[in-house]
Amino acid sequence: MLINGVPGDQISIHDRGLQYGDGVFRTLRIHKGRALHWSRHYHKLQQDCTALKLPCPDAALLLDELQRLAARQPEATAKIIITRGQGARGYAPPEHPDPIRIVSLAPPPSYPADCYTQGVKLHVCDLRLGHQPRLAGIKHLNRLENVLATAEWNGAGAAEGVLLDVAGNVIEGTRSNLFMVREGELITPELSRCGVAGVQRERVMEWAATTGMPCRVGQFGLADLLAADEVFLVNSVIGLWPVRELHGRYWTRHPVSMQVREWLNAAD
Amino acid sequence: MLINGVPGDQISIHDRGLQYGDGVFRTLRIHKGRALHWSRHYHKLQQDCTALKLPCPDAALLLDELQRLAARQPEATAKIIITRGQGARGYAPPEHPDPIRIVSLAPPPSYPADCYTQGVKLHVCDLRLGHQPRLAGIKHLNRLENVLATAEWNGAGAAEGVLLDVAGNVIEGTRSNLFMVREGELITPELSRCGVAGVQRERVMEWAATTGMPCRVGQFGLADLLAADEVFLVNSVIGLWPVRELHGRYWTRHPVSMQVREWLNAAD
Numbered sequence: 001m002l003i004n005g006v007p008g009d010q011i012s013i014h015d016r017g018l019q020y021g022d023g024v025f026r027t028l029r030i031h032k033g034r035a036l037h038w039s040r041h042y043h044k045l046q047q048d049c050t051a052l053k054l055p056c057p058d059a060a061l062l063l064d065e066l067q068r069l070a071a072r073q074p075e076a077t078a079k080i081i082i083t084r085g086q087g088a089r090g091y092a093p094p095e096h097p098d099p100i101r102i103v104s105l106a107p108p109p110s111y112p113a114d115c116y117t118q119g120v121k122l123h124v125c126d127l128r129l130g131h132q133p134r135l136a137g138i139k140h141l142n143r144l145e146n147v148l149a150t151a152e153w154n155g156a157g158a159a160e161g162v163l164l165d166v167a168g169n170v171i172e173g174t175r176s177n178l179f180m181v182r183e184g185e186l187i188t189p190e191l192s193r194c195g196v197a198g199v200q201r202e203r204v205m206e207w208a209a210t211t212g213m214p215c216r217v218g219q220f221g222l223a224d225l226l227a228a229d230e231v232f233l234v235n236s237v238i239g240l241w242p243v244r245e246l247h248g249r250y251w252t253r254h255p256v257s258m259q260v261r262e263w264l265n266a267a268d
Numbered sequence: 269m270l271i272n273g274v275p276g277d278q279i280s281i282h283d284r285g286l287q288y289g290d291g292v293f294r295t296l297r298i299h300k301g302r303a304l305h306w307s308r309h310y311h312k313l314q315q316d317c318t319a320l321k322l323p324c325p326d327a328a329l330l331l332d333e334l335q336r337l338a339a340r341q342p343e344a345t346a347k348i349i350i351t352r353g354q355g356a357r358g359y360a361p362p363e364h365p366d367p368i369r370i371v372s373l374a375p376p377p378s379y380p381a382d383c384y385t386q387g388v389k390l391h392v393c394d395l396r397l398g399h400q401p402r403l404a405g406i407k408h409l410n411r412l413e414n415v416l417a418t419a420e421w422n423g424a425g426a427a428e429g430v431l432l433d434v435a436g437n438v439i440e441g442t443r444s445n446l447f448m449v450r451e452g453e454l455i456t457p458e459l460s461r462c463g464v465a466g467v468q469r470e471r472v473m474e475w476a477a478t479t480g481m482p483c484r485v486g487q488f489g490l491a492d493l494l495a496a497d498e499v500f501l502v503n504s505v506i507g508l509w510p511v512r513e514l515h516g517r518y519w520t521r522h523p524v525s526m527q528v529r530e531w532l533n534a535a536d
Contacts, residue, residue: 001281009281010280010281011278011279011286012279013269013278013349013372014277018279018285018286018349019349019409019411020410020414021289021409022411022412052412081286081287089345089374090443091411091414091418091442091443092415092419092423093418102281104281127402130398130399130400130403131398131399134395134413135398135412140412141286141289141412142288142289142412143288143289143290143359143410144320144403144408144410145400145403146288146359147284147288147290147359147361150359151321151360154360155360174359175359194398
């Protein structure tokens with residue numbers, strides 16, 4: 001891995017990423033030595049940095065660092081972390097921050113094939129996401145809600161957890177975005193008060209626009225999800241998983257999910 | 269500083285403290301080589317670790333490490349960070365975590381004397397704290413709300429920012445707990461949905477019990493705060509600051525605040 005372009009795996013304990021979770025990150029796939037959907041990931045990284053008033057490193061610099069690592073590990077999962085670096089003691093962000101960029105590669109995912117063919121079981125998490133519009137949508141380093149939610153279902157036969165918010169709206173998976181298909185319409189949760197808006201969510205919406213399938217971003221609850229014709233989840237590491245089981249409801253056919261996945265895998 | 273008892277100032281980038289803010293911390297004063305109110309701080313640390321299912325290091329071990337550092341720097345501000353350490357990739361906390369403890373000392377505070385004698389000006393932050401009962405009260409490492417709120421007022425003539433929650437309740441300062449005095453009663457915000465419950469807040473409540481002054485933990489808004497006879501804030505580094513100015517309202521007399529401070533400074 002590279003820290004500000006230099007091989008290493010240690011960071012100062014004074015870094016605001018550790019002290020306050022003051023930073024953002026992205027996770028993406030390296031395939032055949034290439035960073036998949038790089039321009040979309042960079043665009044999100046830039047938006048997230050802007051939201052936190054964090055200077056975003058140059059796209060070419062980050063891509064060069066990804067490619068240096070990918071040359072030796074052409075199939076991988078990549079993670080980019082940008083922190084606000086060090087500063088004076090206290091919460092106040094430094095006026096002229098010196099951000100740290102960490103680019104690292106891990107082995108590619110190896111999920112069971114039936115997650116893709118049969119679909120997965122979802123657990124409904126007890127933890128409810130709090131509303132914080134100033135942080136909603138951003139892939140920032142304050143992820144304790146995800147940690148606590150994942151601890152609920154991990155190892156309990158489910159492959160992902162569904163997160164609702166304090167108002168009872170379905171928001172996302174603990175590490176993925178959710179879609180449902182109902183009467184020929186695609187619907188995905190609105191993320192203005194909590195949740196993370198991922199690159200693959202954006203791509204699914206683009207698929208809908210391309211094929212002419214109506215796609216709506218809105219509020220809905222668990223009962224709506226259970227009434228859906230299909231449910232699927234996406235993220236940049238998993239790709240797309242249809243949902244097979246949720247809260248006693250079973251789905252055996254996933255025709256729209258399969259079409260979306262085919263498009264996601266083919267398009268670039 | 270000491271990391272797991274060994275001098276050093278670097279931590280692995282795989283540490284969950286950096287990756288997810290998966291950890292807790294405490295800030296306390298070292299005076300004449302002693303960690304002030306150590307047993308209270310340790311008790312809170314232990315409670316916070318329990319809430320996150322994080323094994324808490326032994327009290328004697330932490331105190332020994334604080335004292336090793338304090339021997340060379342008898343007047344200081346100490347910070348203890350406990351992270352969940354490293355684990356497999358992903359949000360799921362490891363079943364048998366290997367926590368990291370970081371004990372570090374910084375120079376003692378040097379605030380202007382008039383913060384203590386005249387009191388301070390408070391800024392009312394635009395950012396509203398979200399409700400997350402599972403994290404409320406805990407001094408955890410997910411502090412982006414505090415960072416964003418502090419960025420609002422820092423350098424703008426105020427010495428601290430007041431944080432309200434999404435429902436409009438007054439909750440705390442960005443790095444302190446708040447009290448108001450009204451008609452002979454002490455009132456401090458309820459922290460079951462957001463905020464951090466500090467050691468000095470607990471001590472002020474103990475002062476009230478000792479002196480027989482009624483002390484109530486409850487919900488109140490900005491209008492109530494402005495109608496108070498006195499307002500003051502506390503934390504373990506600052507001690508106690510009376511509030512002189514807030515939202516166009518001025519206070520010139522702080523008799524209860526001064527009594528509380530005298531007791532806080534004298535008691536141990």
